[in-house]
Amino acid sequence: MTAVDLPAVPRVLIAEADPWSQDLLKQVLLAVRCDARLDVCADGQQAATLLRDKPYDLILADWELPVIDGLDLLRAVRQQRRTPPLPFILLSSRNDSASVREALPLAPTAYLTKPLNMQALTQRLQDLLLNEGESVYCEVPALAPGMTLPGFLEQRREASDGAPLRVDVxxxxxxxxxxxxxxxxxxxxxxxxxxxxxxxxxxxxxxxxxxxxxxxxxxxxxxxxxxxxxxxxxxxxALKHNVVLGDPVLAAYAERYWQLSQDTADYALLLAHLLELDRERCYSAGILHQLGDLALLRSLEDWRRGGGELDDKAIGESLDTFGAAFGSSLRARWRLPLELRQLIAASYSLEGGVYARDALAVNLAAQMARLTEHEGLEALADGKTARLLKIGLSELTRIRKRPVG
Incomplete structure (x- = not known):
């Protein structure tokens, strides 16, 4: 099939068990055709049901699907004897010649082995979904009539894509x-x-x-x-939308939260070294503890692009009201380990009467990171966390002055 055979808006089925591979396939496909209608499922039985109910223009399926594997799914599609054949990209971690020979008689449009070659996958999708030289532009959808900023953020809290990127990937x-x-x-x-x-x-x-x-x-x-x-x-x-904040005010907020995360992580690393704790685990908790606020800023960019008004007061109120909730939702939805989530939570407050030493270290690191350059360390040295860790003013002073490396 060529691109000219496609409807104006193609419908694509992605069948992939791993949620992160699902997301990657979605992003690559939407980067080629941002207007595509996508159905995503995690096993072959769901895929077979969808194929009975809806007409598709392209299928991407993993061979190693549960219930019905991708090869059997391809076999069922080819038995329908559609003309021209329905494009079917078979993905697999099997790169041995026997597996390739097993799949080839079923005429997959492409057989791509994992980990995927992103360039090869993108080229295949362009060949199937676009005419030569064609590109598709999708406008940012306008906000629903009557939508308020709190209502918008409440909706986005459970669907946030996470934080903007700090690093040029x-x-x-x-x-x-x-x-x-x-x-x-x-x-x-x-x-x-x-x-x-x-x-x-x-x-x-x-x-x-x-x-x-x-x-x-x-x-x-x-x-x-x-x-x-x-x-x-x-x-x-890098293929996701709004990974770089275009609004200079939101970008400035993000820079402050990134720096707060970095300072907390660096102090946590140094404290963990001093206390003979797991340094990398403490560093991870520090670098992740502002994830919710950063994700919120990315959603505020969507609000602004959709036509919503935004000023410093609205940004501050949104962060105060929704920042922690965005973080909790993301950490739970992405299934970060409970132990790591508890350590991240320790950067904000300590709960209960018995405190793990790594939680105390991360809590103290966060307190140090929040100090301004004009604030001294005396109050922290006299505080509960430092006393429980038996860390004095001289040690905190050395940590504050010591570069991380």
Whole structure:
């Protein structure tokens, strides 16, 4: 089938069990055809039901689907003997010749192995969904009549895509590629300051496709995921809308929250080193603790682009009212490990009468990060957290002056 056979707005079915791979496929497809109507499912039985109920113009399905696998799904589609054949891209982690020979008689439009080659996938989608030289532009949808800012944010709280990106992901990946492929150590150095990348990779490493102890740090996430998968997830984030804030006021707010996250993470790292705690875990909690406020700013950009009015007062009130709720919703929806979520929560307050030392360290780090340059450390040294950790003014002073490296 060629692009001219397609309707004005193509309908595409994505069948993929892993939620982060689902999201990546959606972003790549929408980057090619932002107007496409997408149906997404997690197993072959759901896909077969959708195929009976709706006409599709393209299917992307993983071979390793539960219930009915992608190869059987392709077999059922080919038995319908549609003319021309329905385009079907089969995705698989199997790259052996026997698997390829098994799939080829069913004439998949493409057989792409995981981790996906993003350039190859994009080119295939362009060939199938666009005429040569064609591109599709989608306007930002206007706000619904009568929509208020609190009502809009309440809706977005459960559907937020997370924070804007702090790091230029294309440059980060490019700097991490060497003659032997992706250098994970270099990639970690490039992206460890970005809360969104950190959260997504940790969440993906804890998804259904990976087993073992909960992953709570960026370092562990990069070594749990395949290098190609990590690279694809990071590059996929750049395809999402509003990953770079266009409003200078919102961008300035984001810069302040990024710096607060970075300072908290750096202090947590130094305190953990001093107290012989898990440094990377404490760093992760610090870098992630403002994720909700940053995600809220990204939603405010959507509000502004949809025609909503925005001023400093509205931004401040929105952050005070919804920032924490956005963070809690994201951490739960992305299924970040409970232990990490509890450590992040410790940056705001300590609950209960018995405190873990890493929670105390993160709490103290957050307090240090919130101090202005003109405020001294005496009150912190006399405070409950420092006393429980048995850290005095001299130690806090050294930590405040010491660069992280």
């Amino acid at each position: 294309q440059a980060a990946v490019q700097h991490s590629l060497g003659p032997d492929g992706l250098d994970l150590k270099r990639l970690e150095e490039q992206v460890r300051t970005d809360p969104q990348i950190t959260a997504v990779l940790i969440a993906a490493a804890n998804s259904a496709g990976h087993h073992g102890a909960p992953v709570q740090t960026l370092h562990a996430a990069l070594h749990t995921l395949a290098p190609g998968q990590s690279m694809n997830l990071i590059l996929g984030l």
